[in-house]
Amino acid sequence: MPKSRNNKKVKALLFDLGKVIVEFDFTPAFERLSKHCARRPEEIKNVFLCSGLEVLYDGGKVSTPEFYRRVKKALGHRLDFPRFKKIWNEVFTLNREMAGIIRKVKEDHRLVLISNTNAMHFDYLRVKYPLLGQFDRFVLSYREKVRKPDPKIYKKAIEACRAAPGEILYIDDREDLTNAAAALGLHTFTFKKNPGELLKKMARLGISC
Incomplete structure (x- = not known):
């Protein structure tokens, strides 16, 4: 059983990346890729959804060169790697309201980011968004070789927070993922483009923002 979370000061905040800190939309990428192969955007989308290739890449099971090679083979596209990488990466926009919250809570809390992501996307995002x-x-x-909601990655995140589970607030856009973390004793909030509700949750936990 997880330890009680009552009456414990929150010392660390654990943030998901996609749909929390950054929004993403792959539709333009599929449209751009379709101009370089004989497949329609919807077909390209289905290739990624059905092949499981992105899950393997996010899970660190295939390298970036291998991911590129397999995508090229599956789609038959004519792009070299730099042009493919540009299309694959340019799908993100910053959630500015969340960015403001992060800057404020940083003053008094340890911040840890947890994400199902891949090397290409994360390297791009670190440069694009200071x-x-x-x-x-x-x-x-991709570094831990395990994806949420596996408890192993949450336990790694708890260690990175340098706090007890009941001293951590975890923010993610997927309820199945916040439920998995709650089972380990973390405070959680399921973010659905509702920063006002998040601020209320933080206030109840004594987090100044």
Whole structure:
């Protein structure tokens, strides 16, 4: 059983990346890729959904060169790696309201980022968004070789937070993932583009923002 979370001061905040700190939309990428192969955007989307290749890449089971090679074979596209990488990466926009919250809570709390992501995307995001420099640690699926909701990656994140589970607030956009963390004793919030509700949750936990 997880330890009680009552009456414990929150010392660390654990943030998901996609749909929390950054929004993403792969539709433009599929459209751009379709101009370089004989497949329609919807077919390209289905290739990624059905092949499981992105899950393997996010899980650190295939390298970036191998991911590129397999995508090229599956789609038959004519792009060299730099042009493919540009299309694959340019799908993100920053959630500015969340960025403001992160900058404020950083003053008094340890910040850790946890994400099911891959090397290509994360390297791109670290350069594009200096906000990620606010974080003390990154717990990433492709590095840990395990994806959320596996308890192993949450336990890595708890260690990175340097706090007990009941002293951590975890923010993610997927309820199945916040439920998995709650089972380990973390405070959780399921973010659905509702920063006002998040601020209320933080206030109840004594987090100044």
